[in-house]
Amino acid sequence: MPLRRQTLETLYQVMVRIRRFDEKTVELFNAGQVKGTAHSYVGQEAVATGACAHLTKDDSVISNHRGHGHCIAKGARLDFMMAELMGREDGYCRGLGGSMHIAALDLNMLGANGIVAAGVPIGAGAALATKLRGTDRVVLSFFGDGGANQGVVHETMNLAAVWKLPFIFVCENNKYALSTDQSRTTAGEGVSARARAYGIPATRVDGNDVVAVYDAVGEAVARARRGEGPSCVEAVTYRWGGHSMRANLPDYRTKQEELEWMEKDPVARVEKRLMDLGASDVDLKKMRERVEGELDAAVAYGSESPEPTVEIMEAAVYSPHSRAAEPASRAGREQTFGEALNAALHGEMARDERVFLMGEDVGLIGGIFQVSKGLRDRFGEDRVRDTPISEPSFVGMGVGAAVAGMRPIVEIQIWDFIAMTMDQVVNQAAKIRYMLGGKATVPLVIRGPQGGGIRLAAQHSQSLEAWFCHVPGLVVVAPSTPYDAKGLLAAAIRDDNPVIFLEHKMLYPTKGEVPEGDYVIPLGKADIKRAGKDVTVVATQMMVQRALQVAGDLEKEGISVEVMSSPRWPRRIASSSSTRRSSAGASAPRSRRWSARRGSTCWTRPSSASARATCRCPTTTSSSSRPFPHATTSWPRSAPPFSRPLTLPSPPMGERGSIQKPLPSRARRRTGTLSPP
Ligand SMILES: Cc1ncc(C[n+]2csc(CCOP(=O)(O)OP(=O)(O)O)c2C)c(N)n1
Numbered sequence: 255m256p257l258r259r260q261t262l263e264t265l266y267q268v269m270v271r272i273r274r275f276d277e278k279t280v281e282l283f284n285a286g287q288v289k290g291t292a293h294s295y296v297g298q299e300a301v302a303t304g305a306c307a308h309l310t311k312d313d314s315v316i317s318n319h320r321g322h323g324h325c326i327a328k329g330a331r332l333d334f335m336m337a338e339l340m341g342r343e344d345g346y347c348r349g350l351g352g353s354m355h356i357a358a359l360d361l362n363m364l365g366a367n368g369i370v371a372a373g374v375p376i377g378a379g380a381a382l383a384t385k386l387r388g389t390d391r392v393v394l395s396f397f398g399d400g401g402a403n404q405g406v407v408h409e410t411m412n413l414a415a416v417w418k419l420p421f422i423f424v425c426e427n428n429k430y431a432l433s434t435d436q437s438r439t440t441a442g443e444g445v446s447a448r449a450r451a452y453g454i455p456a457t458r459v460d461g462n463d464v465v466a467v468y469d470a471v472g473e474a475v476a477r478a479r480r481g482e483g484p485s486c487v488e489a490v491t492y493r494w495g496g497h498s499m500r501a502n503l504p505d506y507r508t509k510q511e512e513l514e515w516m517e518k519d520p521v522a523r524v525e526k527r528l529m530d531l532g533a534s535d536v537d538l539k540k541m542r543e544r545v546e547g548e549l550d551a552a553v554a555y556g557s558e559s560p561e562p563t564v565e566i567m568e569a570a571v572y573s574p575h576s577r578a579a580e581p582a583s584r585a586g587r588e589q590t591f592g593e594a595l596n597a598a599l600h601g602e603m604a605r606d607e608r609v610f611l612m613g614e615d616v617g618l619i620g621g622i623f624q625v626s627k628g629l630r631d632r633f634g635e636d637r638v639r640d641t642p643i644s645e646p647s648f649v650g651m652g653v654g655a656a657v658a659g660m661r662p663i664v665e666i667q668i669w670d671f672i673a674m675t676m677d678q679v680v681n682q683a684a685k686i687r688y689m690l691g692g693k694a695t696v697p698l699v700i701r702g703p704q705g706g707g708i709r710l711a712a713q714h715s716q717s718l719e720a721w722f723c724h725v726p727g728l729v730v731v732a733p734s735t736p737y738d739a740k741g742l743l744a745a746a747i748r749d750d751n752p753v754i755f756l757e758h759k760m761l762y763p764t765k766g767e768v769p770e771g772d773y774v775i776p777l778g779k780a781d782i783k784r785a786g787k788d789v790t791v792v793a794t795q796m797m798v799q800r801a802l803q804v805a806g807d808l809e810k811e812g813i814s815v816e817v818m819s820s821p822r823w824p825r826r827i828a829s830s831s832s833t834r835r836s837s838a839g840a841s842a843p844r845s846r847r848w849s850a851r852r853g854s855t856c857w858t859r860p861s862s863a864s865a866r867a868t869c870r871c872p873t874t875t876s877s878s879s880r881p882f883p884h885a886t887t888s889w890p891r892s893a894p895p896f897s898r899p900l901t902l903p904s905p906p907m908g909e910r911g912s913i914q915k916p917l918p919s920r921a922r923r924r925t926g927t928l929s930p931p
């Protein structure tokens with residue numbers, strides 16, 4: 255059915271807003287007022303406009319780097335947008351996201367993205383959230399022809415189809431990924447044919463015709479609302495400008511091609527249609543003038559807004575941990591570490607309907623280490639989801655579901671596989687809150703078994719904590735006892751930050767007392783596992799057991815060792831320590847362990863001619879809540895010698911001991927992390 259004049263006028267108005275906004279953005283960028291870079295949407299206005307016309311405020315949009323048009327079509331205010339592009343505090347993301355990460359969470363515009371196609375699984379996660387809540391809301395994801403070649407797009411198509419998610423893939427095929435013509439990178443018939451291969455209804459339309467886009471996406475949205483699953487619309491269009499405003503690239507398109515596409519101007523086509531329906535020049539002019547007024551006000555608003563402060567930036571990195579108290583008594587039933595984790599999952603899923611679990615084999619068989627045993631029977635398949643082997647997409651879906659208000663737990667079957675997902679963990683989960691100006695929370699737990707000891711070789715045995723300890727925005731938790739496992743997992747699930755929760759494989763069968771019922775252990779607090787006065791050993795996971803064993807042996811030699819476990823990575827270890835000497839124990843590779851990489855917190859020096867070593871972490875004096883306090887801590891240059899050397903225990907089960915041997919001086923220089931006093 256042809257569109258009524260009123261509807262077309264509304265679409266026209268949106269298209270003019272997009273066009274003029276981006277024309278103005280070019281001017282402001284050239285004048286140095288728009289920060290970073292920006293990717294102009296001029297030429298593609300019909301796609302965002304026709305697609306978003308079917309969405310209500312409660313439906314969500316996820317975007318890519320070329321996101322201004324998507325944001326405007328979702329109803330965003332131009333003044334907040336302009337302030338954001340100018341890097342100002344009154345911008346949608348308080349100036350911390352800029353053009354490439356612009357979001358309007360109040361409108362469920364979940365954000366643009368600087369990583370090509372990364373938004374696609376995140377959007378699908380938001381769609382999963384709407385499905386789990388049982389609403390008829392839908393999520394629409396924009397991505398480019400270049401993005402269509404990313405693996406996560408394929409993975410997400412598969413999973414969205416398997417799970418029948420209310421999700422619409424909108425591929426804006428503007429023929430180029432940066433400088434590269436699609437014909438040189440894309441096999442087969444393109445993205446719509448690929449979607450059909452996954453059983454997803456797909457269509458290719460003229461993306462410069464707003465009515466064609468409107469009709470195609472309208473069908474897709476209706477289908478998603480009916481609960482019939484995802485659809486794909488490929489809109490063929492063309493960007494008029496260069497790839498980005500900052501990129502000053504040599505020509506890669508012919509002038510003739512550019513002119514041919516400008517002849518197909520999507521805005522002019524709507525004007526013609528409106529005139530055919532009786533609109534006059536004056537009517538159109540009035541609509542355009544309204545946009546000009548809005549734009550002038552937006553530029554003034556952005557220019558007057560202050561730059562964000564350091565306090566705004568710091569507060570945007572982490573959500574505050576909620577206050578929690580440990581149980582008065584640690585007494586309880588004897589349970590294994592694995593059973594304690596399982597109890598925490600049961601408890602939290604019963605307590606909060608937003609909590610759900612997904613991962614490979616977590617449902618039917620309860621996970622390969624049985625940590626999720628019994629959950630599917632108790633909470634159903636919707637909340638305990640077996641996934642395909644596609645870690646990047648289901649971790650990304652965890653991110654999206656968390657941003658959309660759920661509290662997902664994602665299991666990585668063996669922690670080494672986390673390497674598959676690093677973009678979603680490091681660039682997405684960890685950064686979203688910051689880049690959205692501290693307005694978003696990402697209450698996501700990514701957990702799984704790590705560590706060696708059972709000869710699973712180098713792809714199934716790594717201790718990778720140090721990777722994540724160096725990423726602002728992530729919380730890293732690594733329990734060492736069943737008591738800690740239950741309380742810390744509950745705390746991680748209730749936390750509003752993305753939490754990396756590491757379970758050492760060797761600990762699963764270890765036993766200890768675990769209190770009945772739900773309890774939490776506050777994150778960020780170290781725990782004294784054994785009192786001592788001569789030296790403190792700080793350890794995590796398996797190494798706590800080892801340290802306790804060694805402390806027992808040293809007691810017989812008259813050395814009193816305090817053993818401290820650091821359930822969350824040690825920001826303020828020393829303030830909890832009662833001795834002034836400490837050693838750190840971790841089972842990660844020497845040059846990559848958190849203890850050696852915390853900004854030169856450790857050094858080694860030989861204390862005798864034998865294979866003995868001491869390792870000392872000077873006391874952290876900072877109790878600041880700055881995100882990276884160690885970066886500003888200064889260490890004493892001279893330290894009193896230890897009265898007695900510590901003897902290295904022989905490392906059992908192929909693991910390294912907790913106390914470092916001195917490195918040969920060349921190696922020491924090479925790592926750059928262990929400096930002699
Ligand atoms: C993972 C990743 N690879 C490369 C880039 C650099 N880059 C940014 S946009 C872009 C082209 C994307 O093309 P397409 O998806 O078609 O979107 P378009 O720019 O055409 O709108 C490239 C290569 C990036 N940001 N992220």
Ligand SMILES: [Mg+2]
Pocket residue numbers: 398399400426427428429430431432
């Ligand atoms: Mg493209």
